[in-house]
Each structure stands twice: as C-alpha cells, then as structure tokens.
Amino acid sequence: MSRRRQPEDEDDEAGGGKDRLGEAIGEGILFVIGLYMIYVSNWNWFLIGIGAVFAGSPVLQIPAIRIAINNKTGHQIFEVSDSRIQDSTLIQSARDVHIYRGQEAPEPKQEEHWDVDEEFTLKPEEDEDWRDFEFDLEDGQELTGSIETSGGDVNCYVLGRASLRSFKDDEDFNPYWAKQAVTKTMVSFPAPGSRKYFFVVVSDEEDEDVSVTVRLNVKS
Numbered sequence: 001m002s003r004r005r006q007p008e009d010e011d012d013e014a015g016g017g018k019d020r021l022g023e024a025i026g027e028g029i030l031f032v033i034g035l036y037m038i039y040v041s042n043w044n045w046f047l048i049g050i051g052a053v054f055a056g057s058p059v060l061q062i063p064a065i066r067i068a069i070n071n072k073t074g075h076q077i078f079e080v081s082d083s084r085i086q087d088s089t090l091i092q093s094a095r096d097v098h099i100y101r102g103q104e105a106p107e108p109k110q111e112e113h114w115d116v117d118e119e120f121t122l123k124p125e126e127d128e129d130w131r132d133f134e135f136d137l138e139d140g141q142e143l144t145g146s147i148e149t150s151g152g153d154v155n156c157y158v159l160g161r162a163s164l165r166s167f168k169d170d171e172d173f174n175p176y177w178a179k180q181a182v183t184k185t186m187v188s189f190p191a192p193g194s195r196k197y198f199f200v201v202v203s204d205e206e207d208e209d210v211s212v213t214v215r216l217n218v219k220s
Contacts, residue, residue, distance in 0.1 A: 114145065116216040122154070122203035129203040132164065135218060137191035143199065145187040145216035147179075152205035154212060155180045158189050164198045180204070187216060 122129050135143060147156055156179045157163075163173040176197065177189040181204050191197065203210045 112217075114215045115218055116145070116214055119211070119213045122201070122205075122210045122212060124203050124206055124208070131201050131212075131214075132159075133199045133214070133216065135197050135199065135216075137194065137197050137218065138220075139191060139194045140220070141191050142219045143187060143189040143191070143197070143216060144219055145214070146185070147182065147187065147201065148184045148213045150183075150211045152203065152208050152210040153181045153183055154210060155202045155204050156182065156185065156187070157200045157202070159198045159200055161196060161198070164200070167200065 116133050120131060122131070137143065143158065147154065156177075157167070157173075157175040158177040159167060159173060159175055163175060166173040176192070177187075179185045187199075189197075199214075199216060201212055201214060
C-alpha cells in the first residue's frame, strides 16, 4: 500500500531545489569573474592565477570533471557521492564512472554440513575406549573429515566387517586406512569398492579419558 507523502517532505524537496539553484548561480558568478580577470590581466601572471582559481573552482564541482581527474591520476583526489551524480545532468557510460569506496567486508563463510559431527569421551577404565561409525560407500566415493582430541592420543582405522569383528575380539586385523597415536589428523579414504565400512576411533591411553571431536563426510 502506498504511503501519502507528508507536507514536510515537499518542503524539504523545495528547499533542496532552492539550495542547488543558489549554488549554481554562485558558481556561475565565480566563473565569470575568473574569466574577466584573465581577460584584463594583460599577461599579469598573478591576475591570471587568481582568475584561474575563480574560473576553475565551479568547474571542479562538476562530477564528470572530478571523476575524470580521479581516473587519470589513479587517486581519489576528489570525493564523488552517488547523490551528486544523480543530481547532475551527467550522461556517461557506466564503465567510465568509478566511485571509490572502502573495502567491503567479505561474506560470512557458510558452515559445512557434516554427515557425522560428534563430540564424546573415550574412557579406558570403564571399557569405553572406542567408538565406531558405519558407512555404506560406493566404489569411487571418498570418506573425508577430521579428528581432534584433547587429553591424549587416539588411533583411527577404516575397517571392513571381518576386520571389525577381529578388532572386537582383540585379534589381529587389517585396516583399509589407519592413523595411530594422533591428537589431530585429517581423514581421506577413497573407497576401493562398494561395501560397508566402519570408521573406528580407539583411545591410545591406558588410564586417561580422551575427549574426541569427529567430523566426517562422504563425497562422491
């Protein structure tokens, strides 16, 4: 629904128009005075210099002139606001107009989604010294992520079903991937075939609890 404009808005616009008209008249007078002083100077460089200042001052108020000087010098000698460009009768292609602004803040980085994002504590003295995570991976898929601990080291493995059974029975096992005695490590395991895999984190401490953060993703 449109909002009716309040009377004071109209007064502000009228006042702004009068201000701009007054500025234009004043700049025009300065320009004429400057040209007259140059004309009657009879090559007196002092008068020519003063006349040039008077004549040039109004010209430097034109946004197109300011933009051109900024572009040529490569420095922001003159500040040109959006409103001055909109109020002027400047007709210029967009590629020739450069408004110099402060560096914009980068967009906030989006948090990555994890298939597994868990924090837990491994407790060797309570026979809770390992955790496993099950994944159905297709040939060519990759298990990626990171493991980070505080309080001690851990061992990390990617096991098949048979190796997991041997691991539980405290027998020898053959991992597809392993990192041992680490407090922080990256995970990168390309699946060699389509089957079920188990990511296992085991405490490497005998009598200390270990806090663990596990983040894992499956990428095609």
